[in-house]
């Protein structure tokens with residue numbers, strides 16, 4: 001099963017509560033970025049280009065807990081930067097587990113094996129390992145020879161120690177659908193719980209601007225990859241998202257349009273776009289011009 005029943009139940013009851021409360025917009029996932037620095041420098045990354053004084057900073061565990069409580073989403077994704085470089089990442093995870101949040105700790109896994117002892121296996125904690133495809137492709141994508149092997153070692157160590165482990169894969173222009181399909185087989189054989197796959201959404205700050213796919217190329221790639229998908233592949237993302245990426249359905253926004261809290265506050269309007277910051281989650285929801293975003297808004301972003 002791609003996601004444990006308890007997690008599905010938590011999300012389903014949360015959605016029901018939002019419907020009963022008559023809320024029009026509510027997040028399933030909070031993106032919590034406790035730092036921006038990283039031990040890699042991927043060409044498609046839009047996070048590590050901040051000046052040194054910003055890269056040095058960390059959110060405190062208390063700031064993280066306040067954001068999580070303010071937002072109320074049942075799942076918390078912790079990207080970065082590289083969260084395992086945060087000096088108090090164990091405290092942050094422990095506090096979120098205590099709050100019964102389902103956490104996806106997004107890591108490039110270079111430090112996973114050596115930091116595993118900081119964490120306890122829990123149904124609330126998954127390591128979501130950044131794997132951009134088969135060995136050669138991943139190493140090229142993260143600009144680090146040998147990065148794939150180190151990450152794979154981390155994945156194996158985490159699975160052996162009883163942790164939930166998933167993968168997250170970002171695809172850029174030129175990705176070979178056959179190679180990605182083989183990569184899915186490899187990850188299933190290694191024993192990861194499930195996989196997430198997404199096109200690289202263009203970040204203004206990323207040094208490599210050439211390889212972000214537009215909608216047409218995204219649809220072509222995902223159709224080639226997913227039309228005849230194997231029953232053995234497990235994904236931890238909605239099948240509706242995959243159909244959206246294949247061009248079989250349309251939505252007014254990307255499914256990654258999630259609220260984001262980081263060193264600057266609540267990013268407006270979401271994880272992917274950066275149109276200023278709000279001081280509170282309430283302010284984010286109430287002052288963002290939501291109709292000014294999305295595929296039907298006319299906003300080119």
Ligand code: SF4
Nearest residue numbers: 038040042045081108
């Ligand atoms: S691992 Fe993630 S945060 Fe680090 S450079 Fe690569 S994309 Fe950016």
